[in-house]
Amino acid sequence: MPVDFSGTWNLVSNDNFEGYMVALGIDFATRKVAKMLKPQKVIKQDGDSFYIHTTSTFRDYLLEFKVGEEFDEDTKGLDNRKCKSLVTWENDKLVCVQTGEKKNRGWTHWLEGDDLHLELRCENQVCRQVFKRA
Ligand code: VL7
Numbered sequence: 362m363p364v365d366f367s368g369t370w371n372l373v374s375n376d377n378f379e380g381y382m383v384a385l386g387i388d389f390a391t392r393k394v395a396k397m398l399k400p401q402k403v404i405k406q407d408g409d410s411f412y413i414h415t416t417s418t419f420r421d422y423l424l425e426f427k428v429g430e431e432f433d434e435d436t437k438g439l440d441n442r443k444c445k446s447l448v449t450w451e452n453d454k455l456v457c458v459q460t461g462e463k464k465n466r467g468w469t470h471w472l473e474g475d476d477l478h479l480e481l482r483c484e485n486q487v488c489r490q491v492f493k494r495a
Pocket residue numbers: 382385387391392395398400402413415416417419420421422423424438439440468479481
């Protein structure tokens with residue numbers, strides 16, 4: 362059975378989100394609000410087609426992509442940059458490389474037990490998020 366990330370997921374931990382936001386150049390006032398949030402992710406997966414909607418009381422972010430197909434990403438409402446993004450499978454991990462102004466930018470999703478993990482990377486900062494099923 363291939364891995365299936367589909368579901369509704371609630372954030373339960375968020376390690377070094379502050380460092381990740383500083384690396385992205387998010388201003389102090391926005392960081393202050395953002396770090397209080399407990400975002401929810403709704404993931405719809407159909408094979409290699411993904412819909413990932415991250416929602417919160419402050420901002421929402423929708424990403425749709427197919428694994429192995431590069432796309433133009435506009436991080437509107439986040440750091441408002443444009444990048445070329447490519448998501449690939451590394452075994453059962455979903456790995457995204459976001460090529461653009463920021464070095465070493467990307468993220469990795471994987472399942473561990475009943476939990477959804479997300480590692481967010483930018484420059485020398487790594488943020489680790491864990492989600493549980495809603
Ligand atoms: C999306 C936030 C910090 C700005 C607001 C924070 C609002 C809720 O891209 C992401 O996930 C991938 C993998 O699941 C799918 O797009 C992470 C949150 C990154 C970066 C920027 C702070 C203002 C958070 C939308």
